[in-house]
Amino acid sequence: xxxxxxxxxxxxxxxxxxxxxxxxxxxxxxxxxxxxxxxxxxxxxxxxxxxxxxxxxxxxxxxxxxxxxxxxxxxxxxx
Numbered sequence: 001x002x003x004x005x006x007x008x009x010x011x012x013x014x015x016x017x018x019x020x021x022x023x024x025x026x027x028x029x030x031x032x033x034x035x036x037x038x039x040x041x042x043x044x045x046x047x048x049x050x051x052x053x054x055x056x057x058x059x060x061x062x063x064x065x066x067x068x069x070x071x072x073x074x075x076x077x078x079x
Contacts, residue, residue: 006038017062
């Protein structure tokens, strides 16, 4: 994985979609949080309660990065 790709997205909200083989009965197909850190073997995701989740790259199908709020959203606080 090219580490420069994710470097600029640290501390941004992301949604991790799991690979089909990693989803079982009663498990969510995706996980929301803030990109905390990453490495060649996996991603650390910070959840809303402050806990960190380690997700190995082999379990990830897609990392969806939310865009930064626009100027209007930042001014009005609606982001």
